[in-house]
Amino acid sequence: MTTDREAIKHARTLKLSLQAAIDLGEITSREQLLNLAAGCGLTVTRNGKGYAGFRCESGKRLRVHFNFGGHPVRISKERKSRKSTLGGTWIYALTAQSQDGTRKACYVGQTVNLRKRFRDHFMRPRPGYSSFALVEWAALEKVDIRVTVLSWIVGGQSIRTRFEGYWISLASQAGFETPDVHRWGNLPASDNPIGQPKIWPTADIVAASIPLAIAATEKLDFYPLFSNEELSELDSGGQLDLHLGLAETPDHIVFF
Numbered sequence: 001m002t003t004d005r006e007a008i009k010h011a012r013t014l015k016l017s018l019q020a021a022i023d024l025g026e027i028t029s030r031e032q033l034l035n036l037a038a039g040c041g042l043t044v045t046r047n048g049k050g051y052a053g054f055r056c057e058s059g060k061r062l063r064v065h066f067n068f069g070g071h072p073v074r075i076s077k078e079r080k081s082r083k084s085t086l087g088g089t090w091i092y093a094l095t096a097q098s099q100d101g102t103r104k105a106c107y108v109g110q111t112v113n114l115r116k117r118f119r120d121h122f123m124r125p126r127p128g129y130s131s132f133a134l135v136e137w138a139a140l141e142k143v144d145i146r147v148t149v150l151s152w153i154v155g156g157q158s159i160r161t162r163f164e165g166y167w168i169s170l171a172s173q174a175g176f177e178t179p180d181v182h183r184w185g186n187l188p189a190s191d192n193p194i195g196q197p198k199i200w201p202t203a204d205i206v207a208a209s210i211p212l213a214i215a216a217t218e219k220l221d222f223y224p225l226f227s228n229e230e231l232s233e234l235d236s237g238g239q240l241d242l243h244l245g246l247a248e249t250p251d252h253i254v255f256f
Contacts, residue, residue, distance in 0.1 A: 004211055007058035008220075014040055014054075015062040022066045030068050059207050088154040090114050090224065091164050093171065093205065094121060094131055094212060096138040096145045105138070106176035107131040108150070108168045108185065110160060114222055115215075118147060122216035133179030146209040151196060151226040162190035163228065174200035195228040 018037065021027045027036065030052070034044060037054055042062075046053030051065045092114065094107040109130070111117035125132045131145075138145050153163045165187030172178060178185055190196075204225050214220070 004214060007056065007060045008210070008214070008218075010058065011056050011060040011062045014042065014056065015064065018062075019064045022064060027066075028068070030066070033064070033066065033068075061208075088112075088152055089160045090149055090222075091151045091153060091160075091167055092117075092147060092149045093167070094134055094145050094147055095176070095205070095209065096134065096141065096143050098141045099143060103141070104176050105134055106171040106178055107134040108164060108171055108178075110153075110164045114149065115219075118212060118216040121145075121147075122212050128180075128183065130184055133183075137177070137179050145212040147212045147215045148205045148209040149222045149224045150205070151228070152224040153227070154229050159190070162188050163193065163196065165189040166193045166196060170197070170200040174202065176200075193228075196226050201225065 018027070018033070018040075021036075022033070027033050030047075033052060034047075037044070037052070041057050042054035044052065045055050045061060046063070050067060051063055053061060053063045055061050089110045089112055091108065091110045094109075095104065096106075097104040107130070109117070121131050121135075125135045134145065150167055151163065153160050165185070166189040168178065168181070168185045168187060169189045172181075208225060210220075215222075
């Protein structure tokens with residue numbers, strides 16, 4: 001059975017191979033790219049102007065960039081620089097499910113530094129704070145905790161907090177237990193959740209989630225499933241974009 005780590009490695013290898021072929025001029029058209037991707041067992045999830053997103057048979061997602069049609073190539077560093085000038089936060093979920101599938105628990109949080117926050121959850125859980133109650137819940141059930149980046153929210157702190165509260169309410173409505181929510185999740189919910197789903201998007205979240213242990217210890221680029229801006233550019237089908245060769249940033253996170 002393929003593990004998450006093996007699936008990520010496989011997706012990363014395919015990403016590197018396809019992107020290198022594009023950059024070297026071995027792939028010169030969108031049609032050629034899609035045919036080659038199909039031959040590799042990839043399913044198209046996004047067919048943008050200067051990029052294409054694919055899903056591996058394992059469910060992991062990858063994205064490649066090109067300039068076949070004369071559109072400017074979108075450079076990762078420029079996207080990072082632009083994003084860093086805006087006030088915003090990442091909203092993410094930590095989830096766990098009992099082995100028999102009858103119970104599930106969730107923690108929803110927000111951060112400006114995903115990788116650091118995931119490391120804190122994984123390596124430095126503190127009794128009475130944050131996700132500690134979920135860590136205990138998962139330990140009792142003998143299951144792993146998985147992480148999904150839910151949304152990128154731009155706006156003042158009150159707006160960010162209300163969107164976080166909105167996602168907490170979605171989790172509760174979907175039947176998740178929220179251990180110690182009175183300590184971390186007693187937040188107002190937005191009554192105008194622009195760009196967010198009306199219900200907890202189970203299928204998207206399951207497909208995009210990865211073990212917290214991997215998110216905390218490996219250098220991965222995360223993308224949100226939703227946002228309250230630039231909706232037409234978001235790939236709601238997946239969040240893990242396996243970029244290689246990017247310049248190191250404080251948290252190695254790049255938003256497209």
